Amino acid sequence: MSASDDILGRSARALAKGIRDGELSSLDVTRAYLEQIHATEPALHAYRCVTSELALAQAQAVDRARASGASLGPLAGVPVALKDIFVTQGVETTCGSAILAGWVPPYQGTHAQRLADAGAVLLGKLSMDEFGMGSANENTPFEPVHNPWARDHVPGGSSGGTAAAVAARSCALGLGSDTGGSIRQPASLCNLVGLKPTYGRVSRHGMIAFASSLDQAGPMTREVGDAALALGVLAGVDPRDSTSLDAPVPDYLAAVDAGAQGQLAGTTIGLHRRALELDGLAPQVRDRFEASLAQLADAGARVIDIELPHFEHAVATYYVLCTAEASSNLARYDGVRYGLRRDRPSLRETYEATRHDGFGAEVARRILLGTFVLRADSYADYYGRAMKVRSLIAQDYAAAFARCDMIASPTSPVPSWRIGAKVDDPLAVYLLDVFTIGANLAGLPAISIPAGFTASAPRLPIGLQLIGPRLAEPALLRVAAAHEAANRWHLERPPASGGGS
């Protein structure tokens, strides 16, 4: 095993410890990752931009700080990469859209700031579906991202670039955002841990808005411990986001370490059995899910049946609300102050040409849908009704959590698919969000963890999702760690990461 393989094989948590202990230099770690990016990018297109100089400078600063005896942050020297939805001062931020191509933010977002404050090294920005709208990373004016487990397959979306990069070991941990499953679904399709925290747990300041009441940032990692490490850095109230929660940040790593003991006695897991009867649920996904559930039961968890009476309405509700908010949030891209501008003789023509050329088809579709549902004469039938259903869905979860600690389900009803296979059927792709959307509508924390692979070729990852009550991240991490301890999937390396498993 080469020195580089040793570095790339370590978890972010192990890297941080190695650097803190002086066993590894931050510069060596950063160089190893930059080389890995160089090796994997031609096949994957996970990165929108690589900030090599900045990364090397930050790494040197960490090494200097360590040499001078200064105390190091919890992520000191850990190479991270951010979905391009996160605002990075001085580093181009496009949100995956032509309308923001070339935009270099003059301010720092909270996520980039907190990661930097914790000593993390920024490797670059990661590709995504335009404005977070998509499940395959194909809604992009740039190159589509490839799945490291099967190059002709999608990595999932919208945080597809983050998933591909973390899976391919071209960053130690990545940051994604999740509006309807955009962290968990690509994590599921790429054999990763993807954590969507409670709404408000992590600030939204500096995360470009898609649907404000649903958007939440979270880590995507190879191991559960890394997700806990990153969440500890990101979580906490932010005066720049008045929807951020002013709740104490618990010791997430302690929850992981407790879970890694493999004992789940006293934990009750809810099973919404009706959801498993879904037409679109792939048999292999169902098999892996039932196997995972059996493992959790073996570790001592009690599995009970719960009901989510409004489960079937979640997708429709979501697509009314998220398009409404998106149509509003994306109104600012008018070519007047920043981003793309198509000058035309009149203001109206300038707006039209700028937005026509700047937005892709899926974004345009959602803006149109959202504009329609907010019209004065359709508001009550669509937006107003969807808000009522949203409350009912949240009540369903609250009632379920009176009886169980968390709810288990598959993350995605299907494993990854071939690039291009579903581009002509947006509605079919919307329906793939069926398991993940509820957590966003109800503002609940949810995690997707590796749950094995398909038996048939190509060998594709499958994910298990756990949804908990508000602020139950420690419980989710504990169970996820127990599940991880019982399996070795997280240690496997994808073919497109330059090494064997």
Next chain:
Amino acid sequence: MARADYEVVIGLEVHCQLATATKMFSGCAYSIGDEPNTQIDAYTLGLPGTLPVPNRAAVEHALRLALAVGCEIPPLSRWARKHYFYPDLPKGYQITQADQPYALGGAIEIPDHDQPDDPLATRRVPLLRIHMEEDAGKNTHAGEYSLIDYNRAGAPLVEIVSLPALRSAAEAADYVRELRTIVRYLGISAANMEQGTLRCDANVSLRPVGATALGTRCEIKNLNSFKFIEAAINAEIRRQVDLLDAGEAVIQSTMSYDPGRDQTKVMRTKEAAADYRYFPEPDMPPLSIDAAWIAAAKASLPALPWARRRALVQLGLSAYDAGVLTADHELADYFDAALAACNDPSLAKVVCNWVTGELLKLLKTDHAEGLDDGDNTGGRLAGCPVSPAALAELIGHVEAGTISGRAAKQVLAKIFAEPGQSPAQIIERDGYRQVSDQAAITQMVREIVNAHPQQLEQLLAGKAKVRGFFVGQVMRVSKGQANPQVVQQALEAVLEQLAKTQEP
């Protein structure tokens, strides 16, 4: 029908910019009159990833206004987005409050001209609501292109919406004037129409006298002076009377006023009106104003204009004087402080005359403007070199007979010229002290009488006018310091003596 056969119904929407150090939803500093695009930050420009955070000071200002006019404050109110595309609107929507504003009801008291006998009679104009929102920037059209200044974008506003309860253009102007005075008393806004920190839109409709249903209304936008408020509303009333008399319907429209032609014209009709696609602002939780906050804000309210007017009339001032003093709360404060320093409530009228007369004259402003449309009623006392205590001292000297009223005016002028001098210092230094010593003045009178035998003869012959000549001579010789009353008395005594000695 003639104009008199229609009842005019007017409702006003007044926007008032709140005087806070920073904007409504960001920590961006804001003040009026700065170089374009210098009062901006990432949020102001609507940069991606920025979020609104309510400014507590702005909410506090808005809350004090609502309490001052008697609004009900619901425990929770909500922010909403109002969408339209325009270059001066950075986010493509304005954050405002729609179906759940922070303040409901309340009223503004305006003078009731139906009761001419009682100058303090008022009529309550009920409010529908007050809500908070953020301002837009400013577009300036420069030939083929436009320039945009985002300084004002995001500045805090309150919009005060009246019920359609005003009955004339004059009442509408009164209403805006009273509202302006209230916000200035509260110190929450400069409320200057010229600078745009106070803006008014007027909804005007007509109905036959006696009808209960409201007629179709038209909204006149952007009335930026008291003169235009009255003129535009009257022009719109004429337009609607003409339409109705011709048997035509008024079409609900947005109007603009052309002062050159003294006419309103249609900007757009309701059919062409934008759909603003309001929906609840997801970037902020509902705004919670609890009972403790309300109580604290209530406790911080100053005495308001009508209460102060009534208090001044109680002191014996005329309603007119009370109006002049209270048009500017600083002037009213000054008066109260000066009167208190006099330690004699019966001097209210005297103090009022000094404040509204000599003092304002010396401050080189026309005090009549205080009741007028002028925006500059505030700040007149800024830099006034005469403290209320000094004015009270001066009045005290006049009342005690130490100096004459005429001398007192000169002393006041000298304090303006040489700030820092007290009245007593100037009186002593420049010899304004009045001589009331009877013996000395009698001696002076005797000498003058003896020196002017011809005039004495005329006086004794009954030519009363000559008396003034002698008094003037005494004042001249005494350099104005002789107490005129004492001089009169002394002259009387000397003449009586002379008359006795000349009797056969």
